[in-house]
Amino acid sequence: MTLARRIIPCLDVKDGRVVKGINFVSLRDAGDPVEQAAAYDAQGADEICYLDISASPEGRSTILDVVRRTANQVFAPLTVGGGVRTVADAERLLEAGADKIAVNTAAIRDPALVTACAERFGNQAIVVAVDAKRRPGGGWEVYSHGGRTPEGLDGVAWCQQVADRGAGEILLTSMDRDGTGQGYDTELVSTIARAVTIPVIASGGVGELAHLAAGLEAGADAVLAASIFHFGQHTIGEVKAFLAKAGLPIRIC
Amino acid sequence: MIAIVDVCSGNLRSVERALAQVGGDVTVTRDPDVVRKADKVVVPGQGAFGVFMRGLVERDLGAALREAIASGRPYLGICLGLQVLFDESEEQGPCAGLGVIPGTVERLRPGDPALKVPHMGWNRLVQRARDPMLAGLADDAHAYFVHSYHAVPRDLSLRIVEAEHGIPITAAIRKDNLFACQFHPEKSQHVGLQILRNFVEAA
Numbered sequence: 001m002t003l004a005r006r007i008i009p010c011l012d013v014k015d016g017r018v019v020k021g022i023n024f025v026s027l028r029d030a031g032d033p034v035e036q037a038a039a040y041d042a043q044g045a046d047e048i049c050y051l052d053i054s055a056s057p058e059g060r061s062t063i064l065d066v067v068r069r070t071a072n073q074v075f076a077p078l079t080v081g082g083g084v085r086t087v088a089d090a091e092r093l094l095e096a097g098a099d100k101i102a103v104n105t106a107a108i109r110d111p112a113l114v115t116a117c118a119e120r121f122g123n124q125a126i127v128v129a130v131d132a133k134r135r136p137g138g139g140w141e142v143y144s145h146g147g148r149t150p151e152g153l154d155g156v157a158w159c160q161q162v163a164d165r166g167a168g169e170i171l172l173t174s175m176d177r178d179g180t181g182q183g184y185d186t187e188l189v190s191t192i193a194r195a196v197t198i199p200v201i202a203s204g205g206v207g208e209l210a211h212l213a214a215g216l217e218a219g220a221d222a223v224l225a226a227s228i229f230h231f232g233q234h235t236i237g238e239v240k241a242f243l244a245k246a247g248l249p250i251r252i253c
Numbered sequence: 254m255i256a257i258v259d260v261c262s263g264n265l266r267s268v269e270r271a272l273a274q275v276g277g278d279v280t281v282t283r284d285p286d287v288v289r290k291a292d293k294v295v296v297p298g299q300g301a302f303g304v305f306m307r308g309l310v311e312r313d314l315g316a317a318l319r320e321a322i323a324s325g326r327p328y329l330g331i332c333l334g335l336q337v338l339f340d341e342s343e344e345q346g347p348c349a350g351l352g353v354i355p356g357t358v359e360r361l362r363p364g365d366p367a368l369k370v371p372h373m374g375w376n377r378l379v380q381r382a383r384d385p386m387l388a389g390l391a392d393d394a395h396a397y398f399v400h401s402y403h404a405v406p407r408d409l410s411l412r413i414v415e416a417e418h419g420i421p422i423t424a425a426i427r428k429d430n431l432f433a434c435q436f437h438p439e440k441s442q443h444v445g446l447q448i449l450r451n452f453v454e455a456a
Contacts (some may be wrong), residue, residue, distance in 0.1 A: 002417050003368070004375045004395060041442065046375055075271055077397060077440050094263055097270075099440065121263055122300040124371055124399040168371055168399075199369045221369055251375040251395040253442070 004251040006046035006222035007212070007239055008079075008201065009229045011036055014053050016062030034069045040229070041074045043236035044253030048074060049102075049224060052082030053146075064096045071097025081129055081171070087116050094121060102171055104129040105144040108151055108158075111165055118166025127201075128162040130155065132188055133175035140188055147175045155188070156195050163196040170196065171224065173204040181207025181227075186218035193219030209239060213246045255453070256291030258318070259283040260298065261308040264439060268297040268331065271439035275450040285317035293452070294321040297439075298333025302358065302402070303345035305333050315351060322353055322431055327455045330433030335426065336404050338433060344402050354428060356406040363419025372418045373399045376436075378444075379424070382413040386425075386432045386451045394444045396424070396436035403435065 012019040017031045037048045048070070052063045060083045067080055080093050081102025090101045107114050107128055117126045131147045132140035132155040140155030159170050172192055174185035184202045193200045202220035206212060206228050215223045228234055237253070244250040255277050257269055265281060272279045272295070279295075280287065288294060296318065298305055309315045322328050330338055337350045342358035350358070361370045375395040380387055396416075403422045406412055414425035414434070425434040432452070438445030 002376070003372065003398075004377075006374050044442075071267065072270060075267075075274070075440060075446060076442050077399075095266075097266060099264075099267070123401065124299070124373065125263065169373065197366070197370060199371070199373050219367070221374065252393075 002249055004046070004249050005216045005220070005243070006201075007236060007243070007250070008047045008049050008222055008224040009040045009045050009236065010049040010051055010203070010224050010226045012051050012053050012226065013063060013066060015059035016066055019053065033066050034073070037070050037074050037078075040236060041076050044240065044251070045076060045236050046222070046251060047077040047079060049079045049081070052080065054083065064092060067093060067096040067098050079127055081127070087113070087120055090117050090121065090125075094125060100125050100127050100168065102127040102129045104131065107162060108142065108144050108153065111161060114162050114165040114167055118168070123166050123168040126166065126168050127171050128167040129171040129173065130159055130162075131173045131175050134185070143175055147173075147178070156191060159192050159196050163198050167198060169199040169201060169221070171201045171203055175204070177205025178203075180205050183207065183211035184215040184218070184220075186214050189215055189218040189220050193221075209234065209242045212239060213243055213248060216243065216248050254291050255279045255293045255295060256288045257281045257295045257297065258288055258314060260296070260305055260312065260314065261300070262297050262305065262333065263299040264297050264332070264437065267439040268295060271446060272449050272453065275446050275453050277449070277453040283312050283314065285312075285314055288314065288317040288321060291321070291326070293327040293329070293455070294318070295329045295331070295452075296334035297331045298335075298337065300333065301345055302333065302336060302342040302350070303348045305337055306348060306350065309337070319351065319353065325430045327452060328431045329452050330431070331439070332400060332435060332437060335423075335433035335435055336402065338431070339404050339406070342402060353431070354406055354411065354426065355408065356404060358402050358404045361401055361403050361418065361422070365419050368419045371399055371401045372403075372422070376416040376418065376424075378436075379415040379417065379421075380413070381415060382427070384413055384427055384432070385455060386427070386448055387414070388451050389447045390444060396434075396438065396441040396444055398424075398436045400435060
């Protein structure tokens with residue numbers, strides 16, 4: 001037996017409320033991210049991820065309360081991304097109870113932020129989120145600002161750079177596949193997984209269970225998905241049973 | 254009262270919350286006298302070995318921890334709280350530890366390039382011995398690990414729980430009143446809470 005591949009449900013949170021989430025009758029308040037996270041935790045999620053998509057500073061400040069309340073009742077690793085621009089932003093989230101923070105655009109603007117966070121909080125606390133899109137001539141280009149702005153950075157080189165700077169893992173999203181339900185860009189996953197020695201989390205494009213297996217078989221250490229878990233389409237338990245049957249090392253609770 | 258020793262570590266609050274969840278009467282402290290008076294001592298750790306050891310020295314906590322271990326009171330080390338019990342670490346060093354357990358802390362070198370460092374995620378606990386701290390755990394219980402260095406005791410019989418990451422690594426050690434784990438019980442859902450409950454209930 002070896003290290004289990006991780007299944008990570010991701011919740012988009014805006015102004016302290018879940019934007020899209022599971023719709024269980026058992027939830028008192030389906031818009032409360034904490035209740036959703038607790039439900040995933042009870043199902044055996046290996047980690048929980050919040051992506052804060054609030055547009056305003058007031059909206060973003062609500063995530064701290066969400067993280068605090070989550071940490072009081074969820075005893076599993078919690079990653080929080082979105083709007084982290086400085087070491088101080090990261091520190092506030094970690095103090096509130098996050099185990100890892102994810103940085104994206106701010107790391108592109110100032111790669112030294114990755115180094116500073118790793119030195120301050122340890123490599124394990126820093127996830128670099130990389131949004132990559134295929135280039136017509138081959139390879140991938142890194143995008144910032146939620147996938148809106150091309151940065152002229154090569155995906156492989158950027159992932160290697162952030163790994164060298166002390167990132168603990170890479171959250172890799174295919175812009176081509178995100179939201180399509182067509183499955184991960186498995187070539188992107190396998191290319192990056194081979195290019196770095198830190199764990200890679202595959203994200204973007206899951207529409208069915210077989211896609212999760214394909215991402216893991218391509219070399220991802222963990223898979224992150226949102227919509228497949230939401231609306232009760234699949235429970236974490238169902239996903240894990242499917243992947244275990246496919247022969248992947250999975251923690252069954 | 255259980256003293257959770259504050260040595261500038263990121264997971265203090267998580268450990269506090271998890272112990273409280275299973276009924277522990279906990280106090281987070283950096284005062285050596287509070288550590289000396291506590292019924293039980295927990296040393297969580299996260300981050301870099303050298304920074305942690307410097308924190309111990311600056312807060313004058315090393316002697317209090319050695320006394321707690323020697324006193325026979327239940328003692329729980331978590332992650333770096335396990336590693337600093339050893340003689341020395343390769344991390345930022347060599348860097349001297351507390352020297353309570355003979356052995357060294359080495360960089361993880363799994364051999365197989367497909368095995369990543371940090372060793373991050375849920376791994377099966379291979380239980381080599383029965384222990385009150387492991388009471389109630391299933392044979393295939395998994396716990397959450399995140400570390401790039403691992404502790405190798407000279408006396409391998411102290412290693413009562415192993416995990417596999419290319420090589421067998423130390424998941425937990427037991428020496429008399431001392432139990433220390435490389436994984437994070439405070440992040441290991443029901444498995445971790447069971448271990449912490451066992452600690453709270455230990456006589």
